[in-house]
Amino acid sequence: MTRNLKIALVTGGAGFIGSHLVDLLLKKNYRVIVIDNLSGGRLDNLKQHKNNKKLTFKKININNISKDEKIFKNVSYVFHFAGIGDIVPSIENPSNYMATNVQGTVKVLEASRFSKVKKIDHLDYPAKPRWALDEKAIFLKGAGIKI
Numbered sequence: 001m002t003r004n005l006k007i008a009l010v011t012g013g014a015g016f017i018g019s020h021l022v023d024l025l026l027k028k029n030y031r032v033i034v035i036d037n038l039s040g041g042r043l044d045n046l047k048q049h050k051n052n053k054k055l056t057f058k059k060i061n062i063n064n065i066s067k068d069e070k071i072f073k074n075v076s077y078v079f080h081f082a083g084i085g086d087i088v089p090s091i092e093n094p095s096n097y098m099a100t101n102v103q104g105t106v107k108v109l110e111a112s113r114f115s116k117v118k119k120i121d122h123l124d125y126p127a128k129p130r131w132a133l134d135e136k137a138i139f140l141k142g143a144g145i146k147i
């Protein structure tokens with residue numbers, strides 16, 4: 001039965017960091033929804049969960065989500081990792097980066113707000129790490145999420 005479990009949505013969940021968080025969230029008995037357009041990530045990163053009913057994968061481009069995107073309904077936590085990370089190409093193609101990393105982030109925030117998601121967190125480059133990701137707990141100090 002997965003109906004009564006809390007739902008965590010991971011954008012970019014097929015990527016490097018997102019897929020590791022998916023592993024941990026499933027282990028912690030969350031229902032997990034991954035949205036990823038597979039532009040940089042790979043389904044292979046999630047293949048160990050192929051038959052896990054608690055995991056839903058949707059190939060979605062965050063740039064195209066509307067504020068009333070249904071997939072955010074009943075989601076408790078959003079972890080936002082969808083983005084383009086390579087720095088040098090951003091000089092060649094800044095519009096693409098703006099669309100995904102800035103406007104796409106706003107779309108994720110708006111959809112989260114519209115669906116009254118409890119907490120949202122993302123990864124950036126803080127002076128001091130605010131992430132502690134281990135087997136015992138995920139404690140995201142910034143967002144106050146303790147899993």
Ligand SMILES: NC(=O)c1ccc[n+]([C@@H]2O[C@H](COP(=O)([O-])OP(=O)(O)OC[C@H]3O[C@@H](n4cnc5c(N)ncnc54)[C@H](O)[C@@H]3O)[C@@H](O)[C@H]2O)c1
Nearest residue numbers: 012014015016017036037038039040041061062082083085
């Ligand atoms: N890896 C690091 O050390 C590090 C450090 C600080 C910040 N970050 C940032 O954290 C985020 C995740 O990093 P990562 O190393 O896991 O990168 P990654 O490239 O492995 O993962 C990013 C994921 O986002 C997906 N994606 C890209 N554009 C998308 C879009 N428009 N819609 C939906 N999905 C999209 C990709 O397919 C990929 O699966 C990135 O934004 C990165 O810049 C990474």
